[in-house]
Amino acid sequence: MKIEHLSLTNFRNYARLEFSPPADRPVVLVGDNAQGKTSALEAIFYLATSTSPYTTSDRQLIHWRTENDPIPFARLSAEIGGANGAYHKLDITLMLDMTAGAARFKKAIKLNNVDKRVMDVVGMLNVVLFLPRDLSLVEGSPSDRRRFMDGTLRQVDIDYLLALNEYDKILPQRNALLKRIAERRASPVELEFWDEQLAASGAIIIAGRQRFLRELEVKARVTHLALTGGRETLSLKYLPSILTVAEGGGRQLSFDVIGLDLDRQLSAEAIKPQFLERLLAQRREAIGRGIT
Incomplete structure (x- = not known):
């Protein structure tokens, strides 16, 4: 399975990102420091594993500029296609629920618009990360x-x-x-x-x-x-x-x-x-x- 389209909202230093990688050749991310290269790779890894290679606190993945919003959140979405024509839409939403006074962290996962558990989607997109x-x-x-x-x-x-x-x-x-x-x-x-x-x-x-x-x-x-x-x-x-x-x-x-x-x-x-x-x-x- 390969990512055909990646969409990020309020993830790390991305307020918004829409990216469709070419399917017929490798992709190399090039840019100055603090421009989001690492964050883009982290997002792909997170979609594949539901964990970050850089932090044990998923709260840190939510863009800091949303901290004063009524409901601070980050959303990661990927359209995933396979060689056999299979297609899936994977969405992960991270949010801080402020209604109870103290901020409560929540993570919601959807596969093709159906609620799923982490174990239901891990393994759908396989990644190899080398740092x-x-x-x-x-x-x-x-x-x-x-x-x-x-x-x-x-x-x-x-x-x-x-x-x-x-x-x-x-x-x-x-x-x-x-x-x-x-x-x-x-x-x-x-x-x-x-x-x-x-x-x-x-x-x-x-x-x-x-x-x-x-x-x-x-x-x-x-x-x-x-x-x-x-x-x-x-x-x-x-x-x-x-x-x-x-x-x-x-x-x-x-x-x-x-x-x-x-x-x-x-x-x-x-x-x-x-x-x-x-x-x-x-x-x-x-x-x-x-x-x-």
Whole structure:
């Protein structure tokens, strides 16, 4: 699917933008600083993923000049066409509802003028974003690499998207309970429910990341061989520290030491018990810190 027309209203530094990219050749955006090149690319990424690569607060996407309007809002629209003649109209509206006194943020998504959830439209338009900061994939922390995998998988794997959303909801609930337990206002027994939920979602996430890296390794290895004239072979290691492997009859060696074998795909069902085991082993420490 490709964007045939992009329309922006009150998005970032755009009061209004109407743009129909040519279908038969690449598009290069050229201009001075602060003219909206990055904002245009951010809008396309947001339409594809419902997230911004630059901010975790969608409120910041609304043009600052609308802050005194009765209802500050931003609207992103795209007409999307496919090779088979398929056509879709995707609209995302971000608004601040001022009627209740305090500003309440709302996001509305429509596909062909029908209300939809985020998970219903993610994956319709696939994008690949590369930024200078993406060098952090090799130079940065594990969280940078997780963010990269999450941003890709949520576009192509609905089960992964659902599990990721669920995990992000469960984690703060479990952390809040850990703090109440540390303050002797709750019982450690209550963790069993949240551990079960966290492990179920976490296992799906780990299995999805392993599949993704296995496919990436196959493609990257071919490219790397060509770039090095066949002198070097590229391999990837997945290091989910939540898992352990047996060595010498016991569970001693962590995957964050040797890496998870990408040629041996583990199912979510096989991962979940190990996830639960690690949560249980770290329970006392987690209660002391008040965080998972």
